[in-house]
Amino acid sequence: MSQLLFATTPLDRAAALRRDPVRLQSLRHGPDALVACFWHDLALLRDDRALLAHGNEAARLMELASHVVFLGLLENRPVFALDLGKMAAEADGSPPQWEAGAVWGELRAIGPTLPPEDSTILATGRALVNWHRTHTFCGRCGGPTESREGGHVRTCLDQSCGASHYPRTDNAVIMLVADGDKVLLHRQPSWPTGMWSILAGFVEPGETFEHAVARETYEETGILVDDIRYVASQPWPFPASLMVGFTARATGGELVVDRHELEDARWFSRADIAAGFSDAHRADGSGRPYLARPGSIARMMLDQWLRG
Numbered sequence: 001m002s003q004l005l006f007a008t009t010p011l012d013r014a015a016a017l018r019r020d021p022v023r024l025q026s027l028r029h030g031p032d033a034l035v036a037c038f039w040h041d042l043a044l045l046r047d048d049r050a051l052l053a054h055g056n057e058a059a060r061l062m063e064l065a066s067h068v069v070f071l072g073l074l075e076n077r078p079v080f081a082l083d084l085g086k087m088a089a090e091a092d093g094s095p096p097q098w099e100a101g102a103v104w105g106e107l108r109a110i111g112p113t114l115p116p117e118d119s120t121i122l123a124t125g126r127a128l129v130n131w132h133r134t135h136t137f138c139g140r141c142g143g144p145t146e147s148r149e150g151g152h153v154r155t156c157l158d159q160s161c162g163a164s165h166y167p168r169t170d171n172a173v174i175m176l177v178a179d180g181d182k183v184l185l186h187r188q189p190s191w192p193t194g195m196w197s198i199l200a201g202f203v204e205p206g207e208t209f210e211h212a213v214a215r216e217t218y219e220e221t222g223i224l225v226d227d228i229r230y231v232a233s234q235p236w237p238f239p240a241s242l243m244v245g246f247t248a249r250a251t252g253g254e255l256v257v258d259r260h261e262l263e264d265a266r267w268f269s270r271a272d273i274a275a276g277f278s279d280a281h282r283a284d285g286s287g288r289p290y291l292a293r294p295g296s297i298a299r300m301m302l303d304q305w306l307r308g
């Protein structure tokens with residue numbers, strides 16, 4: 001079974017430290033500080049690690065950051081996420097070059113190649129850095145906001161408002177719908193050619209997770225479900241989702257694909273998948289379909305189901 005990406009918890013979030021600005025300031029400039037760095041949606045890597053400290057590298061990167069977020073303690077070392085989005089791109093538009101040996105990577109691609117603690121910390125950092133970048137103004141009065149509590153709150157500077165804003169997490173359900181020996185898979189138009197996965201959708205205000213599973217399945221495919229059971233969850237910071245995984249049993253309805261949302265949806269038996277699907281994680285040139293990549297909650301639930 002593939003390991004669930006972004007779902008380990010190496011960090012002590014040390015929330016009490018967020019309200020101790022003097023201590024945070026000293027940790028930030030101390031010799032033990034580790035930094036996870038972002039330039040727009042790319043993360044900085046060195047030697048296949050994402051947490052940088054070497055020499056005074058962390059301190060110099062800190063100086064260049066437009067947002068700094070305290071993520072917590074990793075084996076008692078403070079970890080900060082840095083937004084380096086103000087660094088200028090190279091003349092050809094490529095990401096800014098940092099020191100020799102450092103490269104930029106996209107988290108969905110590099111996540112599975114990193115040590116689990118690095119990929120989980122990057123997922124946390126990416127979500128928070130993106131939130132700061134997109135919430136510099138107050139959603140209530142339009143005034144400017146300022147980072148507080150180590151970057152876990154933004155407070156409106158307009159004195160008649162003063163609203164506090166917190167990082168958002170968008171709940172999404174992802175569901176493995178089975179009918180006996182068949183599983184319901186779909187394709188979205190934006191996906192790479194050949195990739196199939198289980199259904200998913202955002203939870204709407206006023207819904208339970210179970211309602212969202214049943215509604216999304218019916219809206220997208222016309223299939224009715226019950227026996228909805230929680231399996232696991234996975235942070236998915238692209239930009240701010242939490243994928244909440246369920247299994248569900250099809251009880252009726254007729255497969256009618258919502259072509260506004262999906263490219264296709266079909267039932268596949270275990271034998272169909274064993275015989276017809278490639279083991280590759282991307283199109284392998286054979287023209288055969290393949291399943292969502294290892295590390296995703298979709299793939300974890302599919303692997304569990306395929307084993308019966």
Ligand SMILES: [Zn+2]
Binds near residue numbers: 142157161
């Ligand atoms: Zn305000």
